[in-house]
Amino acid sequence: MRHRHAAIALAAFASLLASAAFADDRLPDGGVAKATGTGPVQAWYGRPTDRYDHGVLGDAIEGGSLVVVDAAGDRRELVLPDRYVFEDITPRLVDLDGDGQNEVVAIRTDVAAGAAVVVYRLQAGALTEWASTPSIGSPRRWLSIAAIADFTGDGRLEIAVVKTPHIGGSLDLLSLEKNRLISLYPPQGGYSTHFIGSRNLSLATTGDLTGDGLAELILPDQARRRVIVLSLVDGVETLLVQDLPARVDRPMHVLAPRRIAVPLETGETLRLDVPQDLSS
Numbered sequence: 001m002r003h004r005h006a007a008i009a010l011a012a013f014a015s016l017l018a019s020a021a022f023a024d025d026r027l028p029d030g031g032v033a034k035a036t037g038t039g040p041v042q043a044w045y046g047r048p049t050d051r052y053d054h055g056v057l058g059d060a061i062e063g064g065s066l067v068v069v070d071a072a073g074d075r076r077e078l079v080l081p082d083r084y085v086f087e088d089i090t091p092r093l094v095d096l097d098g099d100g101q102n103e104v105v106a107i108r109t110d111v112a113a114g115a116a117v118v119v120y121r122l123q124a125g126a127l128t129e130w131a132s133t134p135s136i137g138s139p140r141r142w143l144s145i146a147a148i149a150d151f152t153g154d155g156r157l158e159i160a161v162v163k164t165p166h167i168g169g170s171l172d173l174l175s176l177e178k179n180r181l182i183s184l185y186p187p188q189g190g191y192s193t194h195f196i197g198s199r200n201l202s203l204a205t206t207g208d209l210t211g212d213g214l215a216e217l218i219l220p221d222q223a224r225r226r227v228i229v230l231s232l233v234d235g236v237e238t239l240l241v242q243d244l245p246a247r248v249d250r251p252m253h254v255l256a257p258r259r260i261a262v263p264l265e266t267g268e269t270l271r272l273d274v275p276q277d278l279s280s
């Protein structure tokens with residue numbers, strides 16, 4: 001009897017330890033993504049680790065696991081093998097395929113081959129990888145998820161990515177096709193959506209600036225001294241290039257139709273009015 005009591009007490013203690021480890025285990029500067037709908041409705045990175053020597057996102061502590069909670073409150077955790085980290089701050093919850101169930105879009109880095117975009121979903125109660133891009137190919141090469149929107153107007157979301165935003169910044173528009181993330185257009189260089197040390201993982205924003213009901217991508221050039229507005233409906237089309245008096249250093253956003261807020265390194269926020277004749 002005494003043994004049985006001891007075993008129960010031990011099991012209770014172990015379970016307490018496990019839940020405590022879950023709760024205290026969040027990436028220190030990470031946020032919790034929240035969404036409505038089905039599938040994951042909360043997501044964050046856990047098991048902080050310093051096993052990747054890069055440190056461009058404000059510190060050298062990255063995520064070692066992805067934790068999600070579904071609408072019923074059930075929690076799942078996907079722990080990465082030591083070869084990978086989540087070189088990211090807060091996961092993104094979006095319904096990429098339009099079936100009503102949220103997916104998680106994450107930046108996962110192979111410590112020997114650099115960053116990649118990965119889509120996870122809950123399937124039969126398990127948190128599983130659904131699709132991913134190849135890693136960039138070299139260590140210490142990161143990518144920024146610039147924005148996620150229906151850029152093409154077909155009712156499905158695309159993921160706009162800027163690869164190596166600190167060194168040449170190449171824009172890639174990704175679409176989920178079955179279990180693959182494919183590039184819709186040839187990559188285009190010359191953009192930047194992040195600078196080394198910043199915890200703002202994308203300076204870019206998206207919104208309908210032309211009034212045609214389609215999302216445009218608004219992002220800085222490589223030097224962050226220009227704002228560029230792109231239409232991505234059918235290839236990459238530049239709608240506007242605007243010189244700035246100083247560099248962009250925090251995320252831009254759309255204030256109203258035809259007006260963009262551009263926060264500058266001087267601390268000021270420029271309100272940029274987009275010409276009426278801007279159209280694709």
Ligand SMILES: [Ca+2]
Nearest residue numbers: 095097099101
């Ligand atoms: Ca979905």
Ligand SMILES: [Ca+2]
Nearest residue numbers: 150152154156
């Ligand atoms: Ca689309």
